[in-house]
Amino acid sequence: MSDHVYKKIELVGSSTKSIEDAIENAVQTAGNSVRNLDWFEVIDTRGHIVDGKVSHYQVELKVGFRLDG
Amino acid sequence: MSDHVYKKIELVGSSTKSIEDAIENAVQTAGNSVRNLDWFEVIDTRGHIVDGKVSHYQVELKVGFRLDG
Amino acid sequence: MSDHVYKKIELVGSSTKSIEDAIENAVQTAGNSVRNLDWFEVIDTRGHIVDGKVSHYQVELKVGFRLDG
Amino acid sequence: MSDHVYKKIELVGSSTKSIEDAIENAVQTAGNSVRNLDWFEVIDTRGHIVDGKVSHYQVELKVGFRLDG
Amino acid sequence: MSDHVYKKIELVGSSTKSIEDAIENAVQTAGNSVRNLDWFEVIDTRGHIVDGKVSHYQVELKVGFRLDG
Amino acid sequence: MSDHVYKKIELVGSSTKSIEDAIENAVQTAGNSVRNLDWFEVIDTRGHIVDGKVSHYQVELKVGFRLDG
Amino acid sequence: MSDHVYKKIELVGSSTKSIEDAIENAVQTAGNSVRNLDWFEVIDTRGHIVDGKVSHYQVELKVGFRLDG
Amino acid sequence: MSDHVYKKIELVGSSTKSIEDAIENAVQTAGNSVRNLDWFEVIDTRGHIVDGKVSHYQVELKVGFRLDG
Amino acid sequence: MSDHVYKKIELVGSSTKSIEDAIENAVQTAGNSVRNLDWFEVIDTRGHIVDGKVSHYQVELKVGFRLDG
Amino acid sequence: MSDHVYKKIELVGSSTKSIEDAIENAVQTAGNSVRNLDWFEVIDTRGHIVDGKVSHYQVELKVGFRLDG
Amino acid sequence: MSDHVYKKIELVGSSTKSIEDAIENAVQTAGNSVRNLDWFEVIDTRGHIVDGKVSHYQVELKVGFRLDG
Amino acid sequence: MSDHVYKKIELVGSSTKSIEDAIENAVQTAGNSVRNLDWFEVIDTRGHIVDGKVSHYQVELKVGFRLDG
Numbered sequence: 163m164s165d166h167v168y169k170k171i172e173l174v175g176s177s178t179k180s181i182e183d184a185i186e187n188a189v190q191t192a193g194n195s196v197r198n199l200d201w202f203e204v205i206d207t208r209g210h211i212v213d214g215k216v217s218h219y220q221v222e223l224k225v226g227f228r229l230d231g
Numbered sequence: 232m233s234d235h236v237y238k239k240i241e242l243v244g245s246s247t248k249s250i251e252d253a254i255e256n257a258v259q260t261a262g263n264s265v266r267n268l269d270w271f272e273v274i275d276t277r278g279h280i281v282d283g284k285v286s287h288y289q290v291e292l293k294v295g296f297r298l299d300g
Numbered sequence: 301m302s303d304h305v306y307k308k309i310e311l312v313g314s315s316t317k318s319i320e321d322a323i324e325n326a327v328q329t330a331g332n333s334v335r336n337l338d339w340f341e342v343i344d345t346r347g348h349i350v351d352g353k354v355s356h357y358q359v360e361l362k363v364g365f366r367l368d369g
Numbered sequence: 370m371s372d373h374v375y376k377k378i379e380l381v382g383s384s385t386k387s388i389e390d391a392i393e394n395a396v397q398t399a400g401n402s403v404r405n406l407d408w409f410e411v412i413d414t415r416g417h418i419v420d421g422k423v424s425h426y427q428v429e430l431k432v433g434f435r436l437d438g
Numbered sequence: 439m440s441d442h443v444y445k446k447i448e449l450v451g452s453s454t455k456s457i458e459d460a461i462e463n464a465v466q467t468a469g470n471s472v473r474n475l476d477w478f479e480v481i482d483t484r485g486h487i488v489d490g491k492v493s494h495y496q497v498e499l500k501v502g503f504r505l506d507g
Numbered sequence: 508m509s510d511h512v513y514k515k516i517e518l519v520g521s522s523t524k525s526i527e528d529a530i531e532n533a534v535q536t537a538g539n540s541v542r543n544l545d546w547f548e549v550i551d552t553r554g555h556i557v558d559g560k561v562s563h564y565q566v567e568l569k570v571g572f573r574l575d576g
Numbered sequence: 577m578s579d580h581v582y583k584k585i586e587l588v589g590s591s592t593k594s595i596e597d598a599i600e601n602a603v604q605t606a607g608n609s610v611r612n613l614d615w616f617e618v619i620d621t622r623g624h625i626v627d628g629k630v631s632h633y634q635v636e637l638k639v640g641f642r643l644d645g
Numbered sequence: 646m647s648d649h650v651y652k653k654i655e656l657v658g659s660s661t662k663s664i665e666d667a668i669e670n671a672v673q674t675a676g677n678s679v680r681n682l683d684w685f686e687v688i689d690t691r692g693h694i695v696d697g698k699v700s701h702y703q704v705e706l707k708v709g710f711r712l713d714g
Numbered sequence: 715m716s717d718h719v720y721k722k723i724e725l726v727g728s729s730t731k732s733i734e735d736a737i738e739n740a741v742q743t744a745g746n747s748v749r750n751l752d753w754f755e756v757i758d759t760r761g762h763i764v765d766g767k768v769s770h771y772q773v774e775l776k777v778g779f780r781l782d783g
Numbered sequence: 784m785s786d787h788v789y790k791k792i793e794l795v796g797s798s799t800k801s802i803e804d805a806i807e808n809a810v811q812t813a814g815n816s817v818r819n820l821d822w823f824e825v826i827d828t829r830g831h832i833v834d835g836k837v838s839h840y841q842v843e844l845k846v847g848f849r850l851d852g
Numbered sequence: 853m854s855d856h857v858y859k860k861i862e863l864v865g866s867s868t869k870s871i872e873d874a875i876e877n878a879v880q881t882a883g884n885s886v887r888n889l890d891w892f893e894v895i896d897t898r899g900h901i902v903d904g905k906v907s908h909y910q911v912e913l914k915v916g917f918r919l920d921g
Numbered sequence: 922m923s924d925h926v927y928k929k930i931e932l933v934g935s936s937t938k939s940i941e942d943a944i945e946n947a948v949q950t951a952g953n954s955v956r957n958l959d960w961f962e963v964i965d966t967r968g969h970i971v972d973g974k975v976s977h978y979q980v981e982l983k984v985g986f987r988l989d990g
Contacts, residue, residue, distance in 0.1 A: 167812040168795040170843075174513040174571065180251055182318055185347075186354055191512040191574055193352030202354070204345040207273040209254075211294070214262030216255050216271070222515075225349070226795065229812055236398040237381040239429075243444040243502065249320055260443040260505055276342040278323075280363070283331030285324050285340070291446075295381065298398055305743040306726040308774075312927040312985065329926040329988055360929075364726065367743055374467040375450040377498075387527055389594055392623070393630055400628030409630070411621040414549040416530075418570070421538030423531055423547070432625070433450065436467055456665055458732055461761075462768055469766030478768070480759040483687040485668070487708070490676030492669050492685070501763070519789040519847065525596055536788040536850055552618040554599075556639070559607030561600055561616070567791075581881040582864040584912075588651040588709065605650040605712055636653075640864065643881055657858040657916065663734055674857040674919055690756040692737075694777070697745030699738050699754070705860075719950040720933040722981075778933065781950055801941055803870055806899070807906055814904030823906070825897040828963040830944075832984070835952030837945050837961070846901070872939055875968075876975050883973030892975070894966040915970070 167229045168200065176220045181207060184221040198228040236298045237269065245289045250276055253290040267297040305367045306338065314358045319345060322359040336366040375407065377433045383425050388414060391428040405435040444476065446502045452494050457483060460497040474504040512574045513545065521565045526552060529566040543573040581643045582614065590634045595621060598635040612642040650712045651683065659703045664690060667704040681711040719781045720752065728772045733759060736773040750780040788850045789821065797841045802828060805842040819849040857919045858890065866910045871897060874911040888918040926988045927959065935979045940966060943980040957987040 175188025185202065193199055206222040244257025254271065262268055275291040313326025323340065331337055344360040382395025392409065400406055413429040451464025461478065469475055482498040520533025530547065538544055551567035589602025599616065607613055620636040658671025668685065676682055689705040727740025737754065745751055758774040796809025806823065814820055827843040865878025875892065883889055896912040934947025944961065952958055965981040 166797060167809050170793040170795065172515040172517075172569070172793075173574075174515065176511060182354075182357070188512050189349055189354055190352060193349075199349040199352055201348050202346060208271060210270050211258055211262075211268040214259060214268055216251075216258055219251070224793070229794075235383060236395050239379040239381070241379075241446040241448075241500070242505075243446065245442060249318075257443050277340060279339050280327055280331075280337040283328060283337055285320075285327055288320070293379070298380075304728060305740050308724040308726065310724075310929040310931075310983070311988075312929065314925060326926050362724070367725075373452060374464050377448040377450070379448075387525075387594075389630075389633070396625055396630055397628060400625075406625040406628055408624050409622060415547060417546050418534055418538075418544040421535060421544055423527075423534055426527070431448070436449075456663075456732075458768075458771070465763055465768055466766060469763075475763040475766055477762050478760060484685060486684050487672055487676075487682040490673060490682055492665075492672055495665070517791040517793075517845070518850075519791065521787060525594075533788050553616060555615050556603055556607075556613040559604060559613055561596075561603055564596070580866060581878050584862040584864065586653040586655075586707070586862075587712075588653065590649060602650050638862070643863075655860040655862075655914070656919075657860065659856060663732075671857050691754060693753050694741055694745075694751040697742060697751055699734075699741055702734070718935060719947050722931040722933065724931075776931070781932075803906075803909070810901055810906055811904060814901075820901040820904055822900050823898060829961060831960050832948055832952075832958040835949060835958055837941075837948055840941070870939075872975075872978070879970055879975055880973060883970075889970040889973055891969050892967060 168226045169229050170224045170226045171196070172205070172222065172224050174220055174222045176209075176218050178218045181219050181221055184219045185223060188221065188223055189225060192225045192227075196225075196227050199225060200228055201226045237295045238298050239293045239295045240265070241274070241291065241293050243289055243291045245278075245287050247287045250288050250290055253288045254292060257290065257292055258294060261294045261296075265294075265296050268294060269297055270295045306364045307367050308362045308364045309334070310343070310360065310362050312358055312360045314347075314356050316356045319357050319359055322357045323361060326359065326361055327363060330363045330365075334363075334365050337363060338366055339364045374436045375433045376436050377431045378403070379412070379429065379431050381427055381429045383416075383427045385425045388426050388428055391426045392430060395428065395430055396432060399432045399434075403432075403434050406432060407435055408433045443505045444502045445505050446500045447472070448481070448498065448500050450496055450498045452485075452496045454494045457495050457497055460495045461499060464497065464499055465501060468501045468503075472501075472503050475501060476504055477502045513571045514574050515569045515571045516541070517550070517567065517569050519565055519567045521554075521563050523563045526564050526566055529564045530568060533566065533568055534570060537570045537572075541570075541572050544570060545573055546571045582640045583643050584638045584640045585610070586619070586636065586638050588634055588636045590623075590632050592632045595633050595635055598633045599637060602635065602637055603639060606639045606641075610639075610641050613639060614642055615640045651709045652712050653707045653709045654679070655688070655705065655707050657703055657705045659692075659701050661701045664702050664704055667702045668706060671704065671706055672708060675708045675710075679708075679710050682708060683711055684709045720778045721781050722776045722778045723748070724757070724774065724776050726772055726774045728761075728770050730770045733771050733773055736771045737775060740773065740775055741777060744777045744779075748777075748779050751777060752780055753778045789847045790850050791845045791847045792817070793826070793843065793845050795841055795843045797830075797839050799839045802840050802842055805840045806844060809842065809844055810846060813846045813848075817846075817848050820846060821849055822847045858916045859919050860914045860916045861886070862895070862912065862914050864910055864912045866899075866908050868908045871909050871911055874909045875913060878911065878913055879915060882915045882917075886915075886917050889915060890918055891916045927985045928988050929983045929985045930955070931964070931981065931983050933979055933981045935968075935977050937977045940978050940980055943978045944982060947980065947982055948984060951984045951986075955984075955986050958984060959987055960985045 173188040175184040177183035242257040246252035311326040315321035382391040384390035449464040453459035518533040520529040522528035587602040589598040591597035656671040658667040660666035729735035794809040798804035865874040867873035932947040934943040936942035
């Protein structure tokens with residue numbers, strides 16, 4: 163990692179299944195427009211409630227990728 | 232959301248299975264006494280250890296609901 | 301808990317499967333060298349990305365154990 | 370304030386006009402069910418955007434009131 | 439703690455004597471209206487000054503209690 | 508919100524008139540280059556002073572928009 | 577700004593009208609005793625409630641000024 | 646509090662006896678040079694250890710006082 | 715302090731009497747296994763409630779000691 | 784700064800030499816694709832260790848630039 | 853440190869050379885008007901960019917000094 | 922990093938020369954008793970002042986190392 167510069171972007175992924183699935187959705191969407199994705203950091207976990215049950219999870223995360231690859 | 236006022240309460244749910252299950256337990260308990268639940272925010276995730284293994288997860292969350300519905 | 305003193309150590313566990321599995325790995329490793337493990341607190345959740353997908357989760361946690369047991 | 374105990378509740382007020390108006394809405398709604406309101410603290414300010422313009426402000430606040438009045 | 443859901447409320451207790459006494463006052467007032475109180479967490483410690491001396495301490499704390507007891 | 512991924516960007520708007528006007532300026536500038544703006548969050552409020560008076564307000568905010576619209 | 581040293585002081589301004597007016601009051605009071613005021617940063621926004629309505633806003637801010645002007 | 650401007654200064658008091666005594670020492674020292682002291686807020690509590698015992702407590706606090714009294 | 719390296723460990727002490735006593739208990743327990751204890755920092759103060767009264771205080775603290783003594 | 788809108792991006796620069804050099808590397812890389820860079824803010828400083836020595840510093844920073852220049 | 857009261861002030865130093873030099877500049881300026889300076893704490897590190905390069909570093913720091921010396 | 926568990930310890934290094942040198946001192950001391958050091962994170966930067974000049978820098982850092990290497 164010694165000679166590189168990385169950029170971090172902030173995304174919110176969502177899923178009706180699990181926290182991990184919401185993370186995966188955000189990461190895969192990021193991969194559509196950015197190459198060299200390297201790591202993610204979970205910033206916040208929240209979600210919506212419908213009829214008294216969790217309807218989907220929302221995970222806010224930062225995704226880091228190498229700029230000079 | 233433009234004309235409403237919301238209230239947030241703070242709960243701790245627990246589960247022997249998963250973080251998502253602990254969230255669901257807290258949300259469903261909240262639904263027993265409060266109507267119009269709208270969203271949740273995870274504040275903290277912790278748990279207890281018995282015999283060197285995770286015995287259950289505890290998730291602290293805020294639950295928001297509409298007051299003027 | 302009234303007469304005890306506890307110590308907390310900071311660990312990072314990882315897993316290719318789930319956040320819960322990464323926690324469990326860190327807790328079980330802690331149990332190899334420390335007795336009387338009592339609770340854990342999740343500090344941070346992150347992970348690495350390979351080929352545009354989550355390759356593994358990393359969970360940073362504090363683990364508390366009783367010193368005077 | 371020397372002999373009293375206060376309780377704080379967390380509300381989200383909204384307004385299409387201003388941040389101050391969103392605070393006022395939350396405070397007045399709180400006053401419908403709680404007496405002896407004494408102070409508020411702004412926790413977060415956000416809002417929704419419709420057609421590229423701010424459609425309404427949402428202000429998250431804590432409201433404190435005297436329990437033993 | 440494995441099967442329970444807990445609620446946390448936020449109180450401000452005060453005392454002319456000590457920080458511990460302000461905590462005790464808030465806890466005892468909470469006990470007048472809520473059963474199954476289980477723990478407290480100090481959030482903030484402050485106080486008022488009269489004639490250049492501390493006139494009373496104010497301690498802001500969260501109090502947790504079991505909902506499904 | 509269940510199937511979407513959102514991106515958040517960080518902006519600083521300014522205005523000589525009010526905090527709300529500084530927010531509106533940042534949101535409208537964001538709308539020039541990004542579609543599907545959905546919400547904003549105020550991160551910081553500051554400003555400059557000239558001749559002992561507030562000359563303009565600066566509001567730092569995050570703006571979220573839908574990526575997969 | 578390259579050769580200067582700045583000092584920051586912490587003030588609480590208040591106003592019955594608006595958040596902006598409370599900021600302006602604090603800044604103008606600071607200007608009575610300090611020269612070269614340069615910027616302010618809002619730290620906290622709160623206020624008092626009388627008869628179920630906001631009676632005045634209190635804004636806590638830091639004010640920076642050049643020492644070596 | 647509606648028409649006033651307050652200033653806050655940051656002090657560290659110490660005491661070999663108790664946290665409350667360290668607060669009182671800081672408040673009384675502040676009173677030697679500043680009039681109209683109104684409140685304090687504890688920011689941090691720490692201390693030194695000599696021969697395996699607490700030798701004195703240090704309490705960092707902010708003290709607020711009225712400027713326009 | 716110019717040539718030394720220090721290590722900090724995290725402990726939770728408890729006491730049925732006071733916050734200061736909980737700190738002292740943690741410090742003295744640390745002294746059983748570590749030499750050259752130098753300072754402590756209070757991280758969190760909490761406690762348990764039994765029968766509507768504080769049964770004991772728990773103070774989380776960091777304790778620093780010199781490694782190269 | 785009164786009429787402008789600024790955008791902030793988050794970068795991680797690295798250097799085997801110094802913290803300042805890691806900042807400079809990130810700033811210069813940002814300048815390859817963004818004009819009107821105006822300021823930076825250090826968010827986090829970390830680094831990697833190889834063979835018991837610091838092999839390189841990593842500095843996470845936000846870089847602000849004028850959008851409407 | 854057992855019998856003293858300390859005051860902390862907040863400064864911003866700057867330097868075209870290094871972070872350490874910005875700290876030193878702020879400390880030396882503080883020494884022109886305050887005696888018994890004892891320690892500093894770095895609060896924030898930032899800087900300005902001119903022509904795509906760091907033009908100077910700005911370091912925000914608190915400086916503590918003994919009041920009763 | 923996928924199958925490993927890491928431990929983090931907290932150290933304070935110091936140096937009369939620079940922030941980087943204080944980090945290096947802490948890392949090298951950690952290396953005397955712990956193998957497989959992998960990364961460090963700066964938590965806090967402070968220092969002491971003697972005769973109105975910085976006498977040495979103190980850097981508080983966390984150091985991570987692999988447990989199961």
